[in-house]
Amino acid sequence: MTAEFWNGTMAAAAAAKQARVQVNAAYPITPQTHTVEYLSRFVNDGELDARLCKVESEHSALSACAGAAAVGARAFTASCSQGLALMSEVMYFTSGMRFPVVMAVANRTLSVPVNIWADHQDTLVNRDAGWIQIYTQTVQEIYDLILLAFRIAEHEDVCLPALVAYDGFILSHASEPVHPLDQAAVDAFLPPPGSADRPLLDPARPLQFGEVLFPDWYPDFELKKHRALADSLGTIRKAFEEFEAASGRRYAPVDAFATDGAEMVIVGLGSMMKTARHTAEKLREDGVRVGTAALRVFRPFPAEDLLEAVGGCRTVLVLDRDIGYGTGGMVYPDVTRILYHEDHRPDVLNFIVGTGGKDITPATIERCVELARGGYRGRVEFWPDARGAEEGVPYTEEPAAP
Amino acid sequence: MKIKEVDREEYLSLGNLACAGCPETLGFRHVLKALGPNTIVINQTGCLAVVMQMAVPKVPHFHVLFENSAAVISGIDDALRVRGKREGVNLLVVAGDGGTADIGLSALSGAIERNQDFIYVCFDNESYMNTGGQRSGTTPFCARTSTTPVGKVIRGEDRVPSLRKDMLEIVAAHHIPYAASTSIAYPLDLIERVRKAAAVRGPSYIHCHSPCPTGWGIDTSEVVNAARTAVQAGVVILYEVEAGVRRRTKRVAKRKPIEEYLRFQARYRHVLDDPEALARIQKDVDERYEAITAALA
Known part of the structure; x- marks a missing residue:
């Protein structure tokens, strides 16, 4: 056709x-x-x-x-x-x-x-x-x-x-x-x-x-x-x-891009992962080793596929286009659940982005990567596209110091 | 219709979880006799759904949710039509008054309006009996339920204006091909109404009065008498609406006073010595009886 x-x-x-x-x-x-x-x-x-x-x-x-x-x-x-x-x-x-x-x-x-x-x-x-x-x-x-x-x-x-x-x-x-x-x-x-x-x-x-x-x-x-x-x-x-x-079209439960040898892997759902991939391609030209892993299948959760994609990296950026009020992004716990039991545990940072249709542009993804390269560790949650307590602050609460 | 003509086959197995003297189970038994083996039953959540857990009918039986039986049966109707398997199968919903007049009214209204082909039988025991007897949209004025207790200030159901939801007229307003009221006290009438409903192409609705011994406080031996007295007192009017024409299906020569119906029931004990409440109930019954009678062909 x-x-x-x-x-x-x-x-x-x-x-x-x-x-x-x-x-x-x-x-x-x-x-x-x-x-x-x-x-x-x-x-x-x-x-x-x-x-x-x-x-x-x-x-x-x-x-x-x-x-x-x-x-x-x-x-x-x-x-x-x-x-x-x-x-x-x-x-x-x-x-x-x-x-x-x-x-x-x-x-x-x-x-x-x-x-x-x-x-x-x-x-x-x-x-x-x-x-x-x-x-x-x-x-x-x-x-x-x-x-x-x-x-x-x-x-x-x-x-x-x-x-x-x-x-x-x-x-x-x-x-x-x-x-x-x-x-x-x-x-x-x-x-x-x-x-x-x-x-x-x-x-x-x-x-x-x-x-x-x-x-x-x-x-x-x-x-x-x-x-x-x-x-x-x-x-x-x-x-x-x-x-x-x-x-002739090939699909996998996790759509991984450039995850081999990546320093950081961006994980998330839906169309924003195409923007993430586009941004990663650009960042790689600048020498930043970023890969992406889109969860095409979310239930059942493709644990093995995701581990394969993020296993070797230093930082996982979980982009949640959602918010579990009072706890954090809803995709994040599924990712940390599988990584906790691994010998090599990357840092897993949570980014709440694009809720209510706010545009997720390459600049949004670049900001996430920039924050992730700031050395933050632990249960850090960023809201890079929300206005903070003060105009211009990219997240609602100051995360733990690097 | 004569009793000889009633199907001798029993489609409900003996032994089930119903309360002693349960009129809904009795009515359901007669509905199945009216329809025979080529029937699919969709059972909306309510007493009957619990009763049926161990009753094992001889027809397929699907307990769905509290409010979606009319939607589920719509999908079945459409699917069987597309698959060329619709002919000769009766699609039956059985539901209570809470599921019908309250939480499931929207789904029922939609299914009737779409002209889906199904028979809907509502057993009206005038409250949420399956959850222990809370008031519903068909609970009558003054009746005591667990959410309309007889208190020091408010005594029983106190809605103003006092008339309960009139499901048959609500359904009739949808231009439904066939709708009728009946009572568990008149099994031959019930069977006749259901057969007539089954013969209709499109939706049909049967509203069956079903006094509950457990919830209303009626002696189990008096359940059928109470139901019959409701008809004789004009509290329940048996009539059918066919293509918009209303016809009486059970004549009442001389209506009994309301007290004769109320005295069977513990839920009205507090009004038997309250002339003002009795007068109000009687007035409501009289007015509705006259209004419906005036509309009859």
Whole structure:
């Protein structure tokens, strides 16, 4: 297929269409809305044989997808921000039921103050809802990883819901050249919709779904759910390989750049990691050995891949486009958790950047690197793009002296 | 309809977690008899969801969340249509009044408005019985619940104006193809209403009055009598709304005074010697009875 010039919402809709989704239930919310509009057009033009469940809330959107999955259909939804917060209850329900629903999320922060722009607060507060979480850096990746999400979520060894996150406006409303697969290639890559062999609601074979589990057996269930998500990394790797064969495009759970022999490695989620990489390329020309490691797969957490990327460096810069109020960035503890047990423990510094859509420019990344080279150690948290107590102070509290 | 025509098959196994004399379980048994084996049950959180933990029905049964049954069944309806498997399957929601009139009202309203094809049965025991009997949007005036206790200052449910949420009329306002009220005291009527609902293309709604012996303080042997007296006193009016036309489905020759219904129930004990409260309840019942009667075809 020739290149298309698509924005992120169109790439998401096109992937869902080519995946031949059967039930699409979604509710409008900026900046995700266009995905629903495109899918509505596909259905009304007869290009997609699906039902549009035009629900009255995000809570119902995911509930309808869960119902569709309960009778074996391929279901898709899209949301973000307040909508995702409203869905949260149903996210736990969907993963507990092991329904392989796929959701596209155009990341947007949570109110108040009212703000419609990108950060990862909405998906990260739901990081432990039992979903596979994939973060993308380009419009092409949105398209590719939504196709992959169907493949992974529906795999018989996984049977878990998956969300593909992309930064609101930065990717949702920016158009880039995208190379879609042709329909035959997608049909060959994905199993036919509704063909998964798993327990379904069927009068011919009555089963009880969604029943109570008493404390004695609850840990056993939790362990199974935890293992299923952790072990899905193997299926994800295999799916990435198969996708490379189908598309020529190569993906890995961690997208590492110039990490070999790097003095510093920048770790984070989403489109800011492309800016980080661009900045690292420039800094390397000046002799600063900076690498980047984008967590493309965040749940399950790709510990081995990340260790490989950051293992030898002196300082890890964790860029969090989010804030766990009262503690720090939400990606940071996952990184320190794995590094603590290593013989060689790099310093891990936390940078809270770009919340509420504040632009993350090469200058932001350069400032982070500059601060990291200041010799700071320990549990230091920088807010390089926030105004401090005094105008011009790059962080809210003076960090421990070098 | 005659009793001979009722399905002899039992779709609920014997033995379950219901309280003694539970009318909701009785009603559910009759609903399943009306629909038969080709039924998928979506059970919204409530007493019945707990009861069903060990009841093992002979039809697929899915306990969902507290407020999303109408949305889940919408997805099932759509999915079965796309997959060409919709014909011949009854999609049934069973829910309580809290899940229906309060927390799940938005999902129900959306599903009806979208014209999804499903049957929704609400068993109305006029409070959150599964959590120990708190008031709901259908708790009647003066009734004692655990969140409307009879105190020194406020005595029972004190909402003003005093009428409770009228779910049947709320649903009817959606231009629903079929809706009806019924009562566990009239099983043949219940079965007939459910069958009629199943024959409809699109959404249908059955509001089933279901007096709770545990929560209302009714002797288990008197539950059906209490439910029947509610109809005879005009507290519960049995009628159906079909394509906007309202028809009475159970005639009441001469309405009994409200006290005859209230005296079955401990939750009204404090009003039996309160002429002012009794008069208010009677007035509300009379006015609603006349309003609904005037609207009947």
